[in-house]
Amino acid sequence: MGATGDYSCLLLTRQSQEREDVINQFLRAWKKPGEPRVQRVYQVVPSPHVKERFDRYALSVGNVRRRFHGTSIECDFGIDLGAPxxxxKTCRVCNILSSGFSKRFAGNGPNISLRRLRYGNGIYFSATSGKSNDYAxxxxRERRGHAWRCMLVASVAAGKVFKTIEAEILDERLLPPRGxxxxxxxxxxxxxxxxxxxYNDAAALPEFLIVYILKA
Ligand SMILES: [Zn+2]
Known part of the structure; x- marks a missing residue:
């Protein structure tokens, strides 16, 4: 169903164990006020090029984790069943689905102010779905009296992790820190x-797109 023809998004049925696992992780990891309700889960089958790029990088740095990524979407894919x-080129969700993650979309977008880029020009993920929801x-979209949103679930090759409790690291030359x-x-x-x-476009691979509503 991908616009470029070399990737696809499969709508998982209620019988799918993977769907259940992803939903459970999403709900357990919310950890914020509000009660999301998952409506749909799409499994992303990325283009061979995107998958290969990630596999090569992940093999070299290791430490692959499943993380959430909230961003904006221009079209109604995921929200309206008939919308492909x-x-x-500026629809963030569709670009990630077709071409993988890109630092091109970090910061300076309409919805993410630089203030929120604590650790420079990179691609941001969280283990806390409720946190990623802030970026989503x-x-x-308003549909049938509810606020509908979507969120990506990705495999992220973190490699060697620099851990910090600083609120921000502003010097771009230090990102990521040497080594x-x-x-x-x-x-x-x-x-x-x-x-x-x-900080590398190859470091993350889209795996699922979760469509959910926020209960008022
Ligand atoms: Zn789109």
């Missing part, structure tokens, strides 16, 4: 929820 992924406001592949902002006095930042 779009081909817009640009995916929100490290990624930065993890740990929960502490400065940070309420964890963040994992990678």
């Amino acid at each position: 992924p779009c081909e817009s 406001e640009g995916s929100e 490290y592949d990624s930065v993890v902002g740990e929960v502490g006095p400065n940070l309420n929820y964890d963040e994992l930042v990678v």
Whole structure:
């Protein structure tokens, strides 16, 4: 169903064990006020090129984790069943589905202010789905009286992790710190929820797209 024809998104049925596992992880990892309700889960089958790029990188640095990524979407894919992924170069969700993650979309977008880029020009993930939801406001659509949103679930090759409790690292030359592949902002006095930042487009692979509603 991919616009470029070399990737696809499979709508998982209720019989799918993977669907159940992803939903359970999403709900357990919310850890914030509000009660999301999952409507659909798509499994992403990425293009061979994107998969290969990730596999090669993951093999070289290791430490692969499953993490959440909230971002914006321009089209109604995922929200409206009949809507296919779009081909817009600026639709973040569809670009990630078709071409993988890209630092091109870090910061300076309409929905992510630089203030939120604590650890520089990288690609941001969290183990806390409720935290990633803060970045997903640009995916929100009103349907049948509910606020619908979507969120990506990715495999992220963190490699050697630089852990910090600093609220931010502003010097781009230090990112990632020499000898490290990624930065993890740990929960502490400065940070309420964890963040994992990678600086290589090959370091993450989209695995699922979760479509959910936020109960008022
Ligand atoms: Zn789109």
